[in-house]
Amino acid sequence: MAICGARLNEVEAPKIRITDLHKSFVLHDVHIGTLKSWLLRIGQKAKPKRQVKHVLRGISFDVKRRECVAIVGRNGAGKSTMLSIVAKVYRPTSGSVEINGRVAPLLELGSGFHPDLTGLENVYFNAMLLGLTEDQIKERLDEIVDFAEIREYIEEPIRTYSSGMIARLGFAVASHVDAEILIVDESLAVGDFQFVQKCYAHIRRFQMRGGTILFVSHSSSSIKDIATRCLWVEQGVVKMDGNPDEVIKEYQSNAPSPESAAN
């Protein structure tokens, strides 16, 4: 029976399936010109062309359960855009994204926090933003507060917090919403060494329990630490997909700028 179950897991639907994903942005939307720019254009005959930037040009890959996929690539390669589409922030221009499970994006420092509200109120608000009900939050409130290590400040307004405290609280909330897919976009760099280690341990445990992780990082050591697979995205396409060590080696030998400059 157990073997059967394991086999079933092997053939189950992928957690994320991305098929021929394209995304382009209109850079200067001429339809939203100001009155000034409109007046300046009166003499000119040629209408300014819509500048379209193709950020993703046909990305396809599947992510299975328990996979921890690191995404590397130079700035502007389309990594964050891709993650944003998975998090349902952007709509694809063409292609499709299929997601099986609850997605929890790790909110960047303070983006979901209101400075005037207390830590506790912000925990509630952020957890609800990620789809928890009030009862579910009450159940795991202690865990969140303990994990963030800010118990004595939890009744204080967030504006009195240090950036490290806010980042810890943010991670604590996102990692306790029992999502099946965790999205991390370069936000682990904040926080002290111990806390980053704690986060990595947490991510590893999450993965062992069957969670799926998609993360962008410029730190090759953290990729080698926790990733089971690595995607190299370059100019909107997947240039390489495979074992983290090999991909990073190839990426670093190809990229003209060293990774330290990018981070």
Next chain:
Amino acid sequence: MLIPTVSALLTPEGYDDAEVIVKSIQNASDRGPSMLEELKELWNYRALLMSMVRRELNIRYKNSVLGFLWSFINPLVTVVVMTFVFKTIMRNDTPNFSAYVLAGYLPFTFFQMGLMDSAQSIIGALPLIRKVYFPREILPLSLVIANFVHLLLAMGMFFLYLAFIYITNPAESPFRMTAMYLPFLLILNFCLVTGFSLLISALNVFYEDVKYLVGIITYLLFFMCPVMYFSEKIYYSLGAKGYYLYFLNPVATMVNAYRKILLAPQPQITKEGFDKLGHKIPDMVQAAVPLSMREMLLTSAISLFILWYGYRVFNKLKWRFVERV
């Protein structure tokens, strides 16, 4: 249910009872979800909406000593000033004039504040909506609901005020049976403000002129609504046709309706005085004009249309909010 441990929290399997397979497919080729599906999605996020409303109510007076009382002080001061101006300077002798001002001013403030607040709601939350998905309409909606809560509280105060009037003058009860239509009117008013708020908040992302326009229009609307005067004045100075045109404005109809159902009809008395040539003119009584069913039906239709249209425009634009550079 067992108290979950940290590791169990992380596991999808740790919650057999709460296991929900969330399956979502984003496909560029389809025409987007229908309005019914959008509403279903909004319903799924009702807890977030309610928490946003609570947050809004909490933040507003967070660092003030008087807190919630400010919600009442503002209209109170306005009403006192207006009553003073009209009673002593313009010599309007309507009994309980302050109650009439209040009955019109409260819904008008809801309209004004609801729109002013929600105009900035999406722009202000751009950093957040760039990071995480949730139905975007929650942002303007939470502000409209928060303002609606203020309206309800203020309406409670209004009835207390009527009770106070009754105590000081028990001969005549200021309470009216027609006040039972109030919930219906409140719902209609809510629909109208929500529709406008969805429209305005979405357009303001792309054209920030919208919020300035809203400021000017609501300022003008104040004079185009029967708050400081009685709608009868319009009837007797512009005639039936002008009166009809005047009430094509749904906000004016609503403000008027609040007054008509909450308070006794008030014949207008122009005090005796002198005309331009110095001849004495006697008191002139102008009979009260009742609320017409036709106006109300038209306003209901307009409100519901604006709600539907606002939501449609919002849904069309909402995916482009984050792409606005």
